[in-house]
Amino acid sequence: MRPHSRTIAAGLAALAACAAMPAAAQTVGTMTAERAAVTRDGGRVRAGDPIALGDRLRSNASGEGIIVFQDESSARLGPNADLTIDSFVYDTQRRNGTVRLLQRGGTARIFGGQISKRGRSEVRTPHIVLGLRGGIADVTVGPGGSSGTLLAGTMTCEAGGERRTVTNPGFSCVSDGSGVQTVRLGGGDSRFVDPAGGQGGSGSRTVSNHCASEAGMGSPACATRDGRLPGPQ
Template sequence: MRNWRLFFTALSCAALSAIDPAIAASPIGNTVQTSTTVSASGRVLEKSSPVFFNDILRSNATGIGQFIFNDGGRLAIGPSATVTIDKSIYKGGKSVQQASIQASKGAFRFISGAFSVKKINTPYGTIGIRGTAFDFTIRNGRVYILLFRGAVSFCRGGNCKTLRSSCDYLVAGGGKISDPQALSAGIDQGLNIGEVFPLVVNQSKLNSQFRQGTRNCFSRAAQRTPNKSISPAVNAAAAAAAPDTPDTPDTPGPPGSPGGPPGNSGKSNKGFGNGGEADDSGPNESHNPGKGHGGPHSDGGKSKGKDK
């Protein structure tokens, strides 16, 4: 009789696991904060809600979710985002293995933990991470990456480019990867950061654990507020940008410790900007300075995008 009870108990656990693997798993992290609707594999998340391996995190059109993993790594997702927490991140909820995140669409901020994720897969290439904090956005067939500290690379096939200077960004799409460029130069050329880096423009909506020093990321024109040649969202973000602080180690401290600040800007790539908004099969625009949504056109570079 005892053996039969053990058999049925094991069978029940297996059935529950098959229906919802999260039931039988230990959480790999927790929700720090959400606004409007953010879900994990169909579960509506609130503050302190657990996150499990293989969860699919989604936010609605106005949702923002902020998560901290067991090793101190942090992930924020912006509106209309979809990302899968890959099952290889943790084994048994304790020992860290080769880790990855599958990001499908939307805007994100990632801050490394003690062991943390080593790569983030996107539909257009792979982001390699080396003790860092950065934003990335997947939209309209392109990937935009903005570095705050550490180093991050983007690879597609055998082609790789690396960001090493704070406040530098790159754009990948159409089978090409732009050279790193200072975000301030992109703003001066008409880059619509309200669209491509919305978490920078809306840092006030983030918990303090997720905010980054961004003052050096904005152009001098944006910092001279009010400035009619710069979008209102950029003006507001530049005015509210966290002041710069001394550099911190690439690997962040325990949860709650502040992120590191930006440093010197990198070299210009002649205004690649955010490129065209075509699909990934579109033509290479790396030789068309400033071409793209929000970039300088026939009006002498005075055009500007509207932030969403």
């Protein structure tokens, strides 16, 4: 083989090697607090660790964690939560974009951020699609169905070709995948507010976001009750 042919072959091999290398995952947020325990790919996630697009985060029966995303939204994982960062696109200039979370189990509290005010913010479960507009919601997924309970803002619920909109805190959407029912479970916990400062829905109050902080995780007022996050019972 002539020298220039060897050079071309070496260059092509290098390009092929680069193409085969996996691209670095896009960082979309940070785990700001964690305890007992939250894992990713079998390894424990600690406070301060970056969270990337595509990460699947799981908490055990006593685990909790708080993820803060780049648009100032956050997700608080409760016991037995199973949450995947499926999509995150954020325009920092327009404060717009799309965030989509997949929740396969357990309970999580979702605090809407900038995207939830101007773009599309949603949580998908095996049974229902929940959309948030500048609000807060508890999402619980069990083997036979899912529910979303509005604490502030507005929530849309879609399943089985049906769509409902909830604007009153304390009301929930419940679905087994075949349709959507709206029921009242009770008033929301007034200690929670979305970290982005979004306006609450009808009947909501402007309160501290203490329970969405690392300090709040250790506060008795923010403790889980019977395996659930504070909120409607």
